[in-house]
């Protein structure tokens with residue numbers, strides 16, 4: 001039986017492409033039309049939804065919500081540690097196994113029924129035998145499947161609980177193809193076997209799952225465990241979002257039918273125990289729905305994308321791979337409907353997205369880009385966490401990126417990552433924090449809109465929030481007269497002195513709330529933070545007129561009065577600040593004098 005699906009999508013079974021021929025085999029098709037940002041389907045009853053080992057004690061093991069406050073994107077390492085301690089206090093551990101934690105008794109009861117009953121005994125066994133109070137997530141996932149399917153046939157239990165267990169076991173058997181009737185999820189077992197080292201891991205984890213489950217490690221059971229593991233590795237989605245502290249795996253047999261493309265028309269977001277599939281581009285009725293399996297690596301050059309896709313064992317033949325297009329070319333050929341959405345973003349110059357200002361005679365070829373990326377990856381990491389060692393690494397990276405810099409190919413990796421990593425470090429540095437602001441503005445204008453054309457994508461929304469947080473810092477420095485001690489660059493000082501930093505923050509926060517609402521949900525940490533900051537700003541007196549104009553713009557981007565205000569007071573200073581980024585970088589990591 002095919003997996004049950006939410007409305008608006010169907011599974012297409014392509015009998016002409018068998019698994020062995022490397023084709024897509026099954027795919028997900030739209031049964032109606034979707035516009036960018038539309039919610040295509042919600043998958044709220046997954047086969048498996050687990051936090052990963054590292055977040056097992058800082059996120060509810062049922063609804064997967066990290067305890068609040070989640071470590072913010074800009075928190076320092078020590079702040080993050082403190083926040084994590086706080087999180088652990090908020091979550092109550094299962095009194096029996098002390099391994100799984102929950103945000104409330106409702107989640108705990110639900111998880112008991114969803115498989116923790118069997119798992120609880122397993123955690124206790126592992127603790128007693130190996131002194132270990134956690135289990136690697138893939139092993140935990142396989143053990144859950146094995147225990148549920150083994151227990152279902154037993155005589156134990158009765159009533160509703162037993163019925164539920166039987167139902168879970170039936171869904172697992174169908175999904176993993178334990179019944180003769182149907183084929184299960186794609187496992188690419190032969191592909192996994194070809195990678196000797198990877199296969200050793202599969203063997204080890206499969207065997208561990210059998211032993212931890214309390215089953216006899218007979219050959220047949222271990223073989224089954226290895227196959228289940230390959231299916232999980234191939235079909236489960238990683239819920240990783242380092243900024244909001246969420247991580248783990250999510251497996252739904254229906255969603256698992258969605259294939260990969262490096263120019264996807266859809267994307268997935270996670271909301272507690274559900275996955276939401278949304279349109280990134282317009283999708284026609286009958287069209288295949290594709291996502292990127294390798295977010296955020298989709299923007300990398302081809303060789304790096306292939307490396308990231310290795311665990312899926314297929315050769316990508318999407319239009320981008322076939323013609324080896326770079327991110328500028330993908331952006332230029334994006335549907336007008338997606339480009340137009342940037343009217344409500346920081347990069348409102350749509351012509352720039354269509355015709356980037358690359359220095360054509362200096363344009364760097366794809367093979368040169370591949371070489372730069374490879375050399376960049378091969379650079380030794382910073383020798384220590386010391387500022388000086390990080391600066392050395394940044395200098396080496398900046399030097400490697402010179403051809404891209406000369407050609408003004410700002411959005412080509414590894415240049416944006418080089419800038420972002422510096423900006424992220426500078427955000428928490430006493431001396432450099434103000435200089436992080438132009439860098440973040442530059443990324444939001446010159447890199448992110450090219451790499452991710454739809455402005456509602458989470459990465460872009462997060463970039464806008466990062467600017468707000470830096471503006472709040474510089475706003476405080478301005479108010480306390482501290483700004484000149486932290487920054488000597490006259491351009492930055494002048495721009496900030498002239499700017500209405502509060503209106504800038506309000507406008508950017510309204511952008512975050514709008515675009516975050518399209519591409520994510522109210523539950524998203526970034527949205528929660530933005531709403532809180534906005535509420536704080538709304539209490540400020542004496543700026544009713546500015547706030548009215550910002551709200552006019554946020555309600556209708558084409559509003560003449562509101563639009564003119566935001567252009568002058570918000571977008572222009574953001575562009576001016578972004579304009580100082582490259583000279584600042586040249587001075588800090590390129591060895592050129594700022595005065596020069």
Ligand SMILES: C[S@@+](CC[C@H](N)C(=O)[O-])C[C@H]1O[C@@H](n2cnc3c(N)ncnc32)[C@H](O)[C@@H]1O
Pocket residue numbers: 022023024025026027185186188234235256257258259260261311312313314315316317318
């Ligand atoms: C999550 S499953 C997707 C559903 C799968 N096509 C099936 O029939 O079960 C992932 C697997 O599908 C195949 N696949 C996904 N995207 C593909 C693509 N663009 N080209 C070829 N195969 C693809 C690969 O075998 C991959 O490991």
